Amino acid sequence: MKRSVKKLFSLFMTAVTLITLFNFSVFASTEPVGFTDEDFLTTDGQDIVNRKGEKIQLKGVNLGAWLIWEDWLCPYEEATDHANVFDILTERFGVEGAYALMDTYMDNWITEYDLDEIKNMGFNCVRVPFWYRNFYYDDNGTKILDENGEWDFSRLDWVVNECSKRELYVILDMHGAVGYQSDAPHNGKADSCGLYEKNEQGERYRQLTDELWTAIATRFKGNPAVAMYDLLNEPMCDVDCGEITRRINNEFIYTRLYDTVRAADPDHIITLECIWTAIALPQAFLKGWENVVYQVHFYNNSNFIFNLFALFTKIIYSDVPMFMGEFFPHQQTTWENCFTFMNKINYNWCLWTYKATGHMMWQSDWCLRGSKDGFHRAKVATDSYEEIARKWGECIRTEIGFQDTGHYENNVKAHI
Numbered sequence: 267m268k269r270s271v272k273k274l275f276s277l278f279m280t281a282v283t284l285i286t287l288f289n290f291s292v293f294a295s296t297e298p299v300g301f302t303d304e305d306f307l308t309t310d311g312q313d314i315v316n317r318k319g320e321k322i323q324l325k326g327v328n329l330g331a332w333l334i335w336e337d338w339l340c341p342y343e344e345a346t347d348h349a350n351v352f353d354i355l356t357e358r359f360g361v362e363g364a365y366a367l368m369d370t371y372m373d374n375w376i377t378e379y380d381l382d383e384i385k386n387m388g389f390n391c392v393r394v395p396f397w398y399r400n401f402y403y404d405d406n407g408t409k410i411l412d413e414n415g416e417w418d419f420s421r422l423d424w425v426v427n428e429c430s431k432r433e434l435y436v437i438l439d440m441h442g443a444v445g446y447q448s449d450a451p452h453n454g455k456a457d458s459c460g461l462y463e464k465n466e467q468g469e470r471y472r473q474l475t476d477e478l479w480t481a482i483a484t485r486f487k488g489n490p491a492v493a494m495y496d497l498l499n500e501p502m503c504d505v506d507c508g509e510i511t512r513r514i515n516n517e518f519i520y521t522r523l524y525d526t527v528r529a530a531d532p533d534h535i536i537t538l539e540c541i542w543t544a545i546a547l548p549q550a551f552l553k554g555w556e557n558v559v560y561q562v563h564f565y566n567n568s569n570f571i572f573n574l575f576a577l578f579t580k581i582i583y584s585d586v587p588m589f590m591g592e593f594f595p596h597q598q599t600t601w602e603n604c605f606t607f608m609n610k611i612n613y614n615w616c617l618w619t620y621k622a623t624g625h626m627m628w629q630s631d632w633c634l635r636g637s638k639d640g641f642h643r644a645k646v647a648t649d650s651y652e653e654i655a656r657k658w659g660e661c662i663r664t665e666i667g668f669q670d671t672g673h674y675e676n677n678v679k680a681h682i
Contacts, residue, residue, distance in 0.1 A: 301430045306490040307535055309557050312580070314493075314535070314587050314614065323614055324435060324493060325682050326391035327384060327634065328592060330619030332376045333396040333421060334441045336452050339622040341371075341637070341662055344647035348442070349455035352399065354646050355654075361403065363651065365410075371658040372421065375621075380664050381428050384620065387634075387674055388682040391435035391493055393591060393616040394425055397442030397454045398478060405444060407474050419485055430491035437537070437616070438482060439496035439591075445471025447519070448503035459505050462515045472519070476526045483530035494535035494559055496591065497523045501539060509543060516546055517553075524555055537561045537589060544579045550586050559614070561589045567597035573607050580611055592618040594632060601631070605681035617678065621668055628669050631677065635668040 304317045313321045331339040335348040345351040355364035384392060400421060401410055412418040422438065429436045442454030445461040445468065461471050479497070486492045497520060502512045520538050527536055537559040540546035550558050560583050564572060572595070579588050590613055595604055608615050619633055623643065627636030644657040661667045 299433070301433060301490040303488075303490055305433075306488075306533070307435065307493050308533070309535060309559060309587055311585065312587050312612065314559070321612075322390070323609070323612060324391045324437075324589065324616070325614070326389045326393060326435070326437070326616040328393045328395060328439075328616050328619040329376055329380075329425075330395055331622060332372060333394065333400050334452075334454060338624055339619065341623045341641070341643045341657060343643045343645050347451040347455050348397065348399070349458075351646055358647075359651055367651070367654055367658060370655055371662065374659060374662045376425070377663060378428060380620065381425075381432055381434065383635075383664070385432040385434055387679070389434065391437060391616065392425075392429060392620075393437040393439050393496070394422070395439045395441035395499065396422070397440075398444045398474070399442070399454065401478060401481075402444070402474070405471070405474075407477070417481060419482070422482070422485075426486065426489060426491050430489075434491075435493035436491055437493050437496055437591075438486070439499055440475075440479070441499040443471070443498055444474040444478065447498045447501045448505060450500065450504040453499060453503070459502070462502075462519060472522065475523070479523060479526050480530045483527045483534070486534070487531040488533065492534060494537045495527055495531075496537045496539070496561070497527070498539065500541050500563065503541065509545060512543075513546055513548075516540075517548055520547070521553065524553075524558075533557070535559055537591070539563070539591065540579070544575070544582055547583075550583070559587045559589050561591045563592040564590060565592075565594055565596060567595075567599055569599050569603040572599050572604060576607060576611065576613055580613070588613050590615040592616065594618055601677035605678070609681060621664055623662075627671070629671055631671070631673050633671060634674050634678075635664050636671045637667055638669050641667055 306317050307314055307322060314324065315321055335342070335351060337346065342351060345354055352364055355367055359367070401417065401419070402408060403410055410418045412420060426436050441452065443461055446453050446455055446458040447461045449457045449459045460468055461475065462468060483495060501516050501519065524536060535557050538547055539561040541563045547560060560579065562575070562579055564575065566572060590608060593604060593615065595601055621635040622630070622633040623637035623641055627633060628638055630636050642657055644654045646654065
């Protein structure tokens with residue numbers, strides 16, 4: 267009797283083991299592998315490398331119009347920039363109502379569907395523009411808290427985690443700093459470049475920007491999915507100050523922010539932007555800046571100028587990798603030339619941008635996914651709360667309200 271019981275118990279345990287092993291093998295084969303510590307990126311001369319010593323050329327796309335908005339890209343009317351949208355919605359529906367509507371927008375503009383699409387197209391990274399109002403209610407440092415009373419970074423957590431599953435690197439781009447770093451509306455508010463002001467208010471803006479970058483760098487320290495921190499998007503853009511003043515201000519603010527991030531995270535790459543002119547940044551070795559990538563943006567009209575600009579920056583900044591963080595060829599500049607030349611000289615790049623709304627965007631080279639003809643924008647000053655919520659609901663999801671522009675197949679696919 268005892269022998270029979272032992273035999274039955276042995277058979278039972280064997281069956282349990284086999285079932286467990288089977289389930290584990292199925293799970294292991296279907297679950298995305300994701301990034302590991304060996305995929306963590308650093309710089310090596312003019313190359314970006316992982317910890318296995320493999321050279322990585324970043325080829326990606328911006329997630330523009332998701333966390334920070336521009337009127338020509340986004341499904342809204344009757345406002346000039348993101349700050350203006352917020353002010354109008356707050357006046358009409360209160361702070362909670364305004365943020366509830368904006369959360370509806372952000373919940374639907376970029377979803378897992380989009381990250382799958384980007385991965386399937388062959389890109390290996392996304393650049394994620396954000397602004398300080400994703401984390402602060404105001405210019406005074408009033409933090410947006412989550413349900414646990416902690417500072418809310420759930421949007422960045424989500425995109426980093428989801429991209430890691432898909433082995434997409436993430437570039438975290440401060441598109442709009444506290445106080446604003448340019449006069450351009452794309453940093454959140456037009457004609458409001460207060461970050462550099464040499465007064466008490468300017469210093470308060472810089473302190474809050476330090477605080478925000480410290481929190482972000484602390485949060486993602488050691489995370490291999492984060493490729494780099496983009497400290498400021500297009501600093502001093504549209505400011506009529508001359509190149510000498512631009513250079514002084516950029517060096518001033520970048521020196522401060524570099525030290526701020528390095529105190530919280532000594533390991534991740536930091537990218538600094540010289541955008542329109544190659545003389546807008548100092549030589550990294552003279553500043554003692556290490557593990558940095560220099561970034562340019564290009565919106566010009568000649569293949570010759572594009573190639574000359576890219577090559578010139580590779581030569582004068584010979585000790586750092588170069589990154590074309592945004593670009594679009596106008597007039598005589600061709601996509602074929604841009605991609606071929608950048609790939610030839612190992613220039614990292616991100617297209618502007620993944621998706622956009624607006625007239626003729628369904629066939630535009632500005633985006634990979636454009637809104638369909640007849641797409642309705644929210645009229646933020648006159649539509650009802652319910653109508654704005656509807657227009658920023660599922661209808662702005664890519665698979666519902668957008669279509670392929672043909673830009674990927676015609677211009678991009680062959681160069682990834």
